[in-house]
Amino acid sequence: MAKVVLDASAILALLNAEPGSRAVEESLPEAAVSAVNLSEVIAKLSERGMPEAAIRVAIESLGLEIHAFDTTTAYDAGSLRPATRGLGLSMGDRACLALGLSLAAPVLTADGSWKKLKVGVKVRLIR
DSSP: OOSEEEOHHHHHHHHTTOTTHHHHHHHGGGEEEEHHHHHHHHHHHHHTTOOHHHHHHHHHHHTOEEEOOOHHHHHHHHHTHHHHGGGTOOHHHHHHHHHHHHHTOOEEESOGGGGGOOSSOOEEEOO
16 A cells, blocks of 8 residues: 655656655655546656657556546545645646545655645655
């Protein structure tokens, strides 16, 4: 079972060898990601011209526990909207937080504004 949830920004930091990538790399053996956030990562890599086959290899090499965005998670993510709206969090951000709530696991992100959140999920910044 996963002990940490990765936001798309954390995965991208790792794949792009950005600051904070080491913290993400160390979490990989116990890391989960929402399929929504995985889609965000795939979209960013695709925009940069990475071929789909290479994206699949990169993602699969991480060994992430991937969680579907089901009806329960949809309700959880949607219910977070009032508490996150002031910080401008996206639906993908709320999907990540909802998974963190579901798994009772902290979330790793590169988004510093998340530290202001009071939604019952521990946030760990990677940089």
